[in-house]
Amino acid sequence: MAYDIIEKLKREIEGYKEKPEWRETGRVIEVGDGIVKILGLRNAVSQEILMIETAKGERAALALNLEEESIGALVLGDYLSIEVGNVVKRTGEVLSIEVGDELIGRVINPLGEPVDGLGEIFKKGNKPQRNNLEARAPSVLEREGVNTPVHTGIKAIDAMIPIGRGQRELIIGDRGTGKTAIALDAILNQKNDKGRRQMICIYVAIGQKESKIVKISETLKKYDAMKYSIIVAASASSPAAQWYLAPYAGAAIGEYFRDKGMDALIVYDDLSKHAWAYRQISLLLKRPPGREAYPGDVFYLHSRLLERAAKLSKEKGGGSLTALPIVETQLGDVTAYIPTNIISITDGQIFLETDLFNQGQRPALNVGISVSRVGSAAQTKAMKKVAGKLKLAHAQFRELQAFVQFATDVDEKTKKNIAQGQKINEILKQDDQAPVPVELQVCIFYAVLNGYFESVAVEDIKKTENEFADFLNKLHENDILKPIRETGEFKEETENALKGAIENFLNGRPGGANNE
Amino acid sequence: MKYPTHTYAKALAEVIIASKKQGEKDSDKIVKNFLELVRRNGDEVHLHKILEEAGRFARGAGGIRKVSIESARPLNAAQEKEIAKFLTADDIVERTIDPALIAGIRLVVNDEMQFDGSLRGKLDNVFKNI
Numbered sequence: 001m002a003y004d005i006i007e008k009l010k011r012e013i014e015g016y017k018e019k020p021e022w023r024e025t026g027r028v029i030e031v032g033d034g035i036v037k038i039l040g041l042r043n044a045v046s047q048e049i050l051m052i053e054t055a056k057g058e059r060a061a062l063a064l065n066l067e068e069e070s071i072g073a074l075v076l077g078d079y080l081s082i083e084v085g086n087v088v089k090r091t092g093e094v095l096s097i098e099v100g101d102e103l104i105g106r107v108i109n110p111l112g113e114p115v116d117g118l119g120e121i122f123k124k125g126n127k128p129q130r131n132n133l134e135a136r137a138p139s140v141l142e143r144e145g146v147n148t149p150v151h152t153g154i155k156a157i158d159a160m161i162p163i164g165r166g167q168r169e170l171i172i173g174d175r176g177t178g179k180t181a182i183a184l185d186a187i188l189n190q191k192n193d194k195g196r197r198q199m200i201c202i203y204v205a206i207g208q209k210e211s212k213i214v215k216i217s218e219t220l221k222k223y224d225a226m227k228y229s230i231i232v233a234a235s236a237s238s239p240a241a242q243w244y245l246a247p248y249a250g251a252a253i254g255e256y257f258r259d260k261g262m263d264a265l266i267v268y269d270d271l272s273k274h275a276w277a278y279r280q281i282s283l284l285l286k287r288p289p290g291r292e293a294y295p296g297d298v299f300y301l302h303s304r305l306l307e308r309a310a311k312l313s314k315e316k317g318g319g320s321l322t323a324l325p326i327v328e329t330q331l332g333d334v335t336a337y338i339p340t341n342i343i344s345i346t347d348g349q350i351f352l353e354t355d356l357f358n359q360g361q362r363p364a365l366n367v368g369i370s371v372s373r374v375g376s377a378a379q380t381k382a383m384k385k386v387a388g389k390l391k392l393a394h395a396q397f398r399e400l401q402a403f404v405q406f407a408t409d410v411d412e413k414t415k416k417n418i419a420q421g422q423k424i425n426e427i428l429k430q431d432d433q434a435p436v437p438v439e440l441q442v443c444i445f446y447a448v449l450n451g452y453f454e455s456v457a458v459e460d461i462k463k464t465e466n467e468f469a470d471f472l473n474k475l476h477e478n479d480i481l482k483p484i485r486e487t488g489e490f491k492e493e494t495e496n497a498l499k500g501a502i503e504n505f506l507n508g509r510p511g512g513a514n515n516e
Numbered sequence: 517m518k519y520p521t522h523t524y525a526k527a528l529a530e531v532i533i534a535s536k537k538q539g540e541k542d543s544d545k546i547v548k549n550f551l552e553l554v555r556r557n558g559d560e561v562h563l564h565k566i567l568e569e570a571g572r573f574a575r576g577a578g579g580i581r582k583v584s585i586e587s588a589r590p591l592n593a594a595q596e597k598e599i600a601k602f603l604t605a606d607d608i609v610e611r612t613i614d615p616a617l618i619a620g621i622r623l624v625v626n627d628e629m630q631f632d633g634s635l636r637g638k639l640d641n642v643f644k645n646i
Binding site (some may be wrong): 012022023035042 | 643
C-alpha cells in the first residue's frame, strides 16, 4: 500500500508541469443547512459543480441560483466543515454520474458511489461513460408509440390497466396501501417474462428508511432479481441534496440502457418526498414559495424527469425507459398539489385505497378510477382477448354491488351475476411477492369468465385457482402455456386445448365427474 | 432591516462617486450622514456587510482593483519590485502573511481572480490525483 502511494507520488512529481495561471475564484459568504452563498465566480453556469476548499478538503457544491452578485449553491457532501470565507473554484463541469453494465446488482448513492460494501464498481483504469444528471428528453422524432408490454405479474394490472414499455404509470395511494409492493412485484416478475427482452430494473429510494431499503434489497436478492436490478438509495438520513438528485441519477442510469437499445424500468419511490426535498432547498435558497409552499417550478421538476421515460424509434435503437413513479397521498386526497401535478404528467395511474386494503382486497386497487392511457396498445393479443370481457364483467359487478346493499330480493340472473363478480374479485386478489406469469393469467381469466368455475364456491376460488395453476404448469406447459408465452397470441388450437384442460381439471377435483 | 444591504451600499457608493465627480474632495460629511441614517434605522449590525458591498460598488464603478497579496514571509525588495510591475497607482493593495502557503505568493484580484504561485497550491495539486 505504502509502496503504491510512493510510486504514484513519484509519477505525479515526474509528470508535474508547472503552469500557475489565473483562475476565477469566489468566497463563501453564507452557510446553512446544505446551502451556501458564494460571492464572485461571475462566469459560473447553472448546474455547474463548484469546489469549496475547506480545512478538511474539497467539498463539491451544485450552482442552482445565479444572482446578480452571488451564487446560491447546494452542497453535495458534508457541509459542516464549510466556513464563511472559504475559497470556491469552478470546475467547468455539470453534474454527471458514471454509468455502465457494472452497475447491475449494486446499491449506489445518487452521486454514483457504492453503498453496499462490495467495493468499487468500475475497474481501475477503465474510463466509464458519464451521463449528465439533467439530460434532454428525446424529441418527438426520436420516439415511437408504445408497443411492447411490461408485465407486472399482478393480474388486475396486466389485464385491466396494462403498462407498455416507455410508458409513465403513476402508483398513487395513502401510506400502507401497498404502493411499493406493486412496484417490487413488477421488478420480480421481469424474470418470468420470457417472450421479450429482459428489462433492467432501477429502484430509486427517495427519503426511505434505511431498514426499508435493506428489506427491498434482500427481497430482490431472495428472488434472484438483483441480477438485473440497480438500487439508487437516498435514505431518510441523507441530506436533502441527495433526495433531490436521486431520481435524476436513476434516470441517467436508465438512459444509458435505453440509449443502448435495451429496455429499462425505473421506480421512483416516492416523488412526494422528492418534492419535499426540493421545497426545502428552494426555501433555503430564498426562492418565492407558491401553493403549499412549493416553489413555482415544482411542476417542471417532475415533468422534465418523467419526460425522459420514452420508447425510442428503431433508428435510435428501439430502447425504452418505463417509469413507475410513486406518490403518497394524505387521507386519499388526490387533489393536493403534487398528486394532481403528477397525475397530469403521467400516462395513467394505479390508484390504491385504504378501505379496499382493510377489506382484504389486496392489491387494494380501485379499478374504477385507475387508468392506463397508452398501455392497451402494448397488450398481447392473448390478454386482450380475455381482458375485454373482464373489464365489462367487473364494471357490471360494481354497479350491482351497490344495488345489492339496498335490495335483498334480487332475481336469479342478478344473483348469478353477483356471484360471478365476487369470484372475479377473488381472482384479482393476490399475495405480494407472488407475481403470476402472464400466460397463466390468461388461462385463469379464461376459465373464470367463461363460467367454468360456476360450481366452485366463492370462498374456494383462491384454492381452486392455485390448484388450476399447478395443474397447468405440470401438465400443459407445452401445449398451452408455451404457445401463449412465445407468440403472445391465443390461437384457436390453444383455446381448444385449454377448454379440454379445464374440463379435465374440474373432473379430476373432488366432486368432479371422475370422482363421483 | 429597513432597507436591504444591497440598497444601502449602492446609495452610498453612488453619492460618493457623484461628489467626487463634482470635485468635492471631502467625503467625510457624506459618510457621517450615512452612518447617522443607518443608526437611525437601527441597521448598524449590518454595517460591516454594507460597507464591504459599497466598497465593491465604488471599485467597480471607478475601475479600481482590490489586490490582495498573500505570501509566506514578508517580501524582499527584489520581489516587491517584480510585483510593482503588475500594480497600478489606483489599486488598493492588501498584504497578508500566511505561513500556511509554505513558500511563494498568491494574488487575488477583486476577490474574483486568483493566481496561485504558492508551494501549498502545488503540493495540493500533486496530491489531488492520489
